[in-house]
Amino acid sequence: MRARLVRSGPRIGWRLPAWAPARTLVLFVGALAVLYALPLVVPMGDYAHDLIGLTFMYMAAALAWNWLGGYVGQISFGHAAMFGVGGFVAARIALSTGLPFWAGWLAGGLTAGLYGLLWGHPTLRLRGPYFSIATIGVGEATRLVATYWDPFTGGSSGLSLPLGQGPTKFALYWYGLYLLAAVVALSWWLRRSRIGLGLLAIKEDVEAAADVGVNATLYQDLVLVLSATVIGVCGGFYAWYQAFIDPQDLFSFDRSIGFVLMGVVGGIGTILGPALGAIVFVVVQELLLASYAQFYLGIYGLLLVLIILFEPLGLSGLLLRLARRLGWRPAAGRAPAIAAGPASSASTTEPGPGGAT
Amino acid sequence: MSEVLALAVSAVLLAGFYAAMAYGLGLIYGVLRVVNLAHGGLIMAAAYLTWVLFTRLHIDPYLAIPVVLVVFFAAGVGLYRGLVRLLPRGAEGGVQSLLLLFGVWLILRNLAYLLFSGNDQAVRTSYSTASVRILGNSFAVTRVVVFGVAVIAMLALHLLLRHTLLGKAIRAAGQNPRSCTLVGIDVDRIYALTFGIGVALAGLAGLLASTLFAFNPSYGAGELLRSFVVIVLGGLGSVVGIAAGALVLAFAEVFSIYLVPSYLTAAVGFVLLVVVLVARPAGLFGQRVLG
Numbered sequence: 001m002r003a004r005l006v007r008s009g010p011r012i013g014w015r016l017p018a019w020a021p022a023r024t025l026v027l028f029v030g031a032l033a034v035l036y037a038l039p040l041v042v043p044m045g046d047y048a049h050d051l052i053g054l055t056f057m058y059m060a061a062a063l064a065w066n067w068l069g070g071y072v073g074q075i076s077f078g079h080a081a082m083f084g085v086g087g088f089v090a091a092r093i094a095l096s097t098g099l100p101f102w103a104g105w106l107a108g109g110l111t112a113g114l115y116g117l118l119w120g121h122p123t124l125r126l127r128g129p130y131f132s133i134a135t136i137g138v139g140e141a142t143r144l145v146a147t148y149w150d151p152f153t154g155g156s157s158g159l160s161l162p163l164g165q166g167p168t169k170f171a172l173y174w175y176g177l178y179l180l181a182a183v184v185a186l187s188w189w190l191r192r193s194r195i196g197l198g199l200l201a202i203k204e205d206v207e208a209a210a211d212v213g214v215n216a217t218l219y220q221d222l223v224l225v226l227s228a229t230v231i232g233v234c235g236g237f238y239a240w241y242q243a244f245i246d247p248q249d250l251f252s253f254d255r256s257i258g259f260v261l262m263g264v265v266g267g268i269g270t271i272l273g274p275a276l277g278a279i280v281f282v283v284v285q286e287l288l289l290a291s292y293a294q295f296y297l298g299i300y301g302l303l304l305v306l307i308i309l310f311e312p313l314g315l316s317g318l319l320l321r322l323a324r325r326l327g328w329r330p331a332a333g334r335a336p337a338i339a340a341g342p343a344s345s346a347s348t349t350e351p352g353p354g355g356a357t
Numbered sequence: 358m359s360e361v362l363a364l365a366v367s368a369v370l371l372a373g374f375y376a377a378m379a380y381g382l383g384l385i386y387g388v389l390r391v392v393n394l395a396h397g398g399l400i401m402a403a404a405y406l407t408w409v410l411f412t413r414l415h416i417d418p419y420l421a422i423p424v425v426l427v428v429f430f431a432a433g434v435g436l437y438r439g440l441v442r443l444l445p446r447g448a449e450g451g452v453q454s455l456l457l458l459f460g461v462w463l464i465l466r467n468l469a470y471l472l473f474s475g476n477d478q479a480v481r482t483s484y485s486t487a488s489v490r491i492l493g494n495s496f497a498v499t500r501v502v503v504f505g506v507a508v509i510a511m512l513a514l515h516l517l518l519r520h521t522l523l524g525k526a527i528r529a530a531g532q533n534p535r536s537c538t539l540v541g542i543d544v545d546r547i548y549a550l551t552f553g554i555g556v557a558l559a560g561l562a563g564l565l566a567s568t569l570f571a572f573n574p575s576y577g578a579g580e581l582l583r584s585f586v587v588i589v590l591g592g593l594g595s596v597v598g599i600a601a602g603a604l605v606l607a608f609a610e611v612f613s614i615y616l617v618p619s620y621l622t623a624a625v626g627f628v629l630l631v632v633v634l635v636a637r638p639a640g641l642f643g644q645r646v647l648g
Contacts, residue, residue: 075452122635129392129455133585134634137627140582144624253578257463264456298467304460308453309443 024188032181039173050169050241055282056176057237060183062262062274062281064230067190067223069260070269073203074124074220075132078139079231079259082112084146084250086232087239091159092152094166094240101166105236112232113225120224124217127206136253143251158246166240176237183230184272190226191271195219203269231259254297261300264307267316276315363494368611369604370496373504376603377565378580379587380514381558383599386588388531388551391441391454396559396584397577398462403429403563404478404572405469411480418480418568419502425560433556436461437549462577469574477571485568503565510561515596517554527551579623586630 039049069075086108093104123134146153167175190196201209202216210216239245266277288296311317385393403425410416444454488495518524529537530547537544583606591602606626613625
């Protein structure tokens with residue numbers, strides 16, 4: 001799209017696109033640099049280092065889930081299907097060809113994207129609960145096929161990756177960071193570009209959106225393919241992180257639930273909320289798995305009930321309330337435009353929406 | 358030929374159970390326009406309740422039906438009054454109530470896990486292994502009894518909806534809640550009762566399931582999906598529609614063994630769901646209501 005919101009100031013050879021104001025860009029690059037250098041400067045144990053790397057992947061996955069679940073409002077309970085496809089394609093490529101690991105991630109991502117298109121194109125016509133239930137069907141059918149497809153997935157005994165051919169767990173920290181950075185940029189672009197407005201329109205009312213010229217089928221397919229591709233790449237990352245993958249784990253319903261929870265806890269439909277949700281998810285999982293493994297589903301269930309009843313925007317909504325209490329006022333005009341659905345509110349981690357134009 | 362016949366009888370018996378699973382989900386959706394995503398979890402919970410009544414108090418599972426119905430009716434009314442009522446219904450509230458009831462499902466799963474561990478359980482009565490001969494083939498007694506109970510439940514639901522004042526009020530609330538208020542029907546109370554009846558029917562399905570299958574706290578995802586397939590196939594036009602939907606699903610699953618390996622028969626239902634949702638997305642639920 002053509003950048004219409006050109007900031008005033010000295011004209012230089014190129015312009016920043018409207019969806020990436022200077023302040024946001026500076027923050028983004030700054031955060032990236034800090035996270036890049038963090039393990040080199042601050043001494044941290046292997047456990048923390050690896051866990052942060054894994055968290056980057058989950059943050060990316062949660063954001064990708066949110067493109068469909070939040071921006072378009074189509075809640076998917078079946079994203080584990082693409083996670084598994086990506087993971088197993090990456091593992092198979094590593095096992096049977098000499099291609100570098102990133103080629104496997106890419107191939108896994110693209111396969112997952114195509115798979116998403118295959119079931120998504122017909123089902124995305126459904127709205128709300130119907131789509132959600134259809135995705136449970138897709139996820140469960142995929143899990144059943146994968147579990148019994150021994151020649152490809154290794155069946156119940158799973159697959160071991162050829163260690164030494166790919167990145168070490170230590171190096172995965174930075175690959176996770178690159179993945180996350182790309183996904184954050186994509187999230188920002190998807191929401192702030194013309195496409196983002198189209199997606200919001202679809203979320204509010206498909207027919208009205210079609211009346212004003214939004215091609216709902218094309219937009220939704222596009223978002224699903226993007227989301228599925230990223231989830232597939234995340235699956236490839238996870239395969240290398242674990243070095244051993246098992247269809248019962250990668251394709252499990254609980255994994256699909258995990259993506260939903262990260263999105264809802266962080267703030268469904270906000271730009272960066274789900275990444276926050278992913279951090280909470282991983283931290284809670286690690287803390288609880290250590291001492292109270294038997295409570296974790298119930299705690300997520302309770303969290304879900306409380307969030308839906310009291311704060312539909314999750315942590316993002318809480319932070320926003322806090323910010324308001326502390327005297328921060330969203331600039332009029334711009335903020336509501338990016339609000340998430342009927343319960344209007346801006347995204348969280350966004351500093352002064354759109355800058356002080 | 359006799360093999361086909363055996364499979365057909367088997368499918369009919371299975372259809373009875375599937376219909377029993379679907380009544381509750383269909384009733385709640387038809388009247389409140391809320392998809393009860395906790396349906397599978399409630400089925401699982403009822404299976405455990407039956408198991409506890411049987412192993413601790415030695416109550417025969419089929420004689421425990423009134424107990425389970427009462428307990429789950431109360432739970433359903435509580436669930437409606439405590440949670441579901443607070444959310445908008447219909448299209449705009451669809452996703453919210455979906456996620457809320459999903460949270461309830463997770464809590465139920467966790468509770469079952471805490472109370473009964475993750476091991477598989479089953480209700481084994483003295484007659485669990487007995488069989489009867491139907492059209493020259495043997496079938497487990499429990500499957501025949503489950504079919505009978507499902508048919509009785511279907512008739513009872515039909516009579517309730519068609520031939521009582523309460524049934525009329527429920528159908529009216531499903532058609533037009535606003536007009537109900539005008540003629541003096543307490544819609545909120547009707548919703549609470551409907552949710553209670555729907556959950557009680559889920560409880561009945563869980564009881565029946567416990568006598569047929571082994572179960573654990575994760576049990577219920579497949580049951581939720583199958584229930585949904587049945588109401589999508591049969592529509593909400595009538596109780597008979599649900600029975601028809603259950604027959605289609607059961608025959609598709611049972612006869613799919615000629616086409617796909619046996620471990621994939623469960624996937625047949627899921628594929629059928631997606632195909633049907635896509636092929637007839639609007640017409641299946643339509644504007645029709647239960648009755």
